[in-house]
Amino acid sequence: MTAEKPVNSAVGVIGLGIIGSRVVSNLRRAGYPVWLWNRTVRPEPNFLSSPAEVAEASRFIQIFVSNGEALISVVRNMAPALTPAHVVINHATVSPAETLEAAEIVKDRQASFLDAPFTGSRDAAGRGELIYYIGGDEEVLQTVRPVLEVAAKQILHIGAIGHASAMKVATNVISATQIAALAEALALLDRHGVDLSKLSLALENNAARSGVIDMKLPGILSGDFEPRFSLKNMFKDIQIALAMAEDKDVELPSASAFAGMAMAGLQRGWGEEDFSVLSRFYGYTGRNPQNSEPAPCGELPSGESPSDPAPVKSLANLWGLLSWKK
Template sequence: MFRAGRGHRPRLQRCARSRETRRGYSRNYKHVAPTALRLHLRRACSCCDFFAGVKLGWERNVSKLPRCLPAFLPAVWIKNSTSAERLTSMSHPTHKHIGVIGLGIIGRGVSENLRRKGFQVFVWNRTPRPVPNFVGSPAELAEICDCVQIFVSDDEALLQTVRRLSEKLTPKHVVLAHSTVAPDSMRAAAEIVEHRGARFVEAPFTGSKAAAEKGELVYYVAGNEAALRDARPILEASGKEIIQIGQIGQATAIKIATNMITAASVQAAAEALALIQASGLPLQKFVEAMQANASHSTTLAMKIPKMIERDFEPHFSVKHMLKDIQIANRLGLSQDLELAVTAAARDQLLEQIEQGHGDNDYSAVARKYLPKTEPAGSEETQTADEQVQTSAEAIIPVPETEEPKLEQENRTMTAGETTAPVLPGGDAKEETDSRRGFLRQLLRRARQLLKQPVSPKQG
């Protein structure tokens, strides 16, 4: 736009003395900005900040803009922004290079949303992934980005990541921790970051795979006001709501409490489905009834149909939900609280882990209540009583001559366990039916009985 060289200044001086310049235009630059605006542009271009020069010229020459410039300037910026807001936004641009650590279910969705919103995203994961802008270490990520989001699974992973990140942290950095961990671990991570002069934002979230992909997570945030203000545009790229909680550690407590309700409600829904099925009712009728029930929620609306279909594709895995529930139980014990429902939900999740379903969705707790049904007419199909008897006899063989001894041993079991029924006398058919009922209850105590196996009576 402007020619450099010795002849440039005299030419501008001649233009400044001309009558056209006094009216706001240059004789030789009919369709360029006024002289004052051109000088601002020239000064800005020398600093590689063209738009800042346009802003300064706009501030001082609003009435003298040439007819070519308004079409060039952003219409929304001209119409809606005040002078102070424009000056602040141009002088202090938002973060454009964002680092994401952890490319699990949520981390992948968040990084994709950031890219769609125009951010330059650099990523790191403990297991290398073939994704754009993958860097070699957390420290390298901190060298490139001044804002880093951490999506790792547990306390140790968070603290280890923050320590590696802290090697390159400076006062310009903002670190956002999105992990659900113990409040003490979150405070320890904040202390490591702030010791380097950087700012720390605690930001656990609610929402699963679908919410992360759609940018509809809800963040619970805690930290100082300046850090939260800088982090807000980044959180808005992947979230629909940001709820400010208070001090570091308190947002995590909120997240753990909400997960207690989520785990308990899904466990209750699984048991309710089992009751409906045992009553001979169509499970779809239960779905319709729940839609008009006060206890209905978005979680149940999403999970119940998948439990009926036995679709346990992970949106939030069993192992991660178990980790959160175990944190809740530890917090309850530390405060002398009895969390009976939470403990029951923990036991069901732990059972899924022991069966090898830790990577399934946490709604897999319904697997034990809604077993797969064999096709009608199959020769391998057995009645419920036959299945129970076969399973029980495979675990604990019980001969007929040992029934009185079993009855005596069941009476000596620890308090709190259900006592076994007394087997009645009578003919062989009655004894067989009673044994079946006895074995159904005995299955629940198989582990205890296996530790004290029953040997047949020597004849």
């Protein structure tokens, strides 16, 4: 059941990217007064000149920025305008340490803070079907729940501030490494002449099936890498995971391997494409399996542009860019 809209319900949204802009649309449809700021100026109603002005105009402030540096900068800018009535909600995927730093700045002004990264694509945001992971006080969550429900189908309280950020990073490690494994499995099938479109059928009643594989496999086979979650952002999140692991003396070999592969993809200019674009290294993406033979390792498939990478027998040389062994 949707909670009742709170009194003094003006919402500020900072960061109007793929997700933030869609959350704004949902808030407006729900009747909330919304005030906006973005690093690059947008021709939007109620667009203000700084995060501090957004704080002055709003009670609840939702932050959708790209990284920890941007989060800390925004929170410091708005801090002088914060009061005990404010609730600042960080939706950016950042490290637990950066989350705690932002929370301390907010709490120094006697305002409240929630750690609230999300899972869900651009389309889910547009439909109001994000899933929020929440770190922070449950009483604060209940206060802001009606605002969050406008763009969410589920709100999960994970624990203290920082715990939700850790959970989001951990789930992204799972997504990244699953897609790396999917790319390898497809390469194996391709080299043995198996129709790649049959993999979906084989996975229907197989324990290896997952939501991220269901989402990414069609695009990999068709060569459609329109970004739902960009390679650039996934690489950033895996870097966060590796830093978290190093801090606690934990080894993450699969995540390290993905990071090396992602770095090679970024060097090829694929950063703005979906992170599943890494399957392109193997040379089978976008081929019609009925009309083309598997490409020998190191050769381009028929019809593929010479500017695209040749298929490779092993990605060890790419993964070696970041070694998990010190």
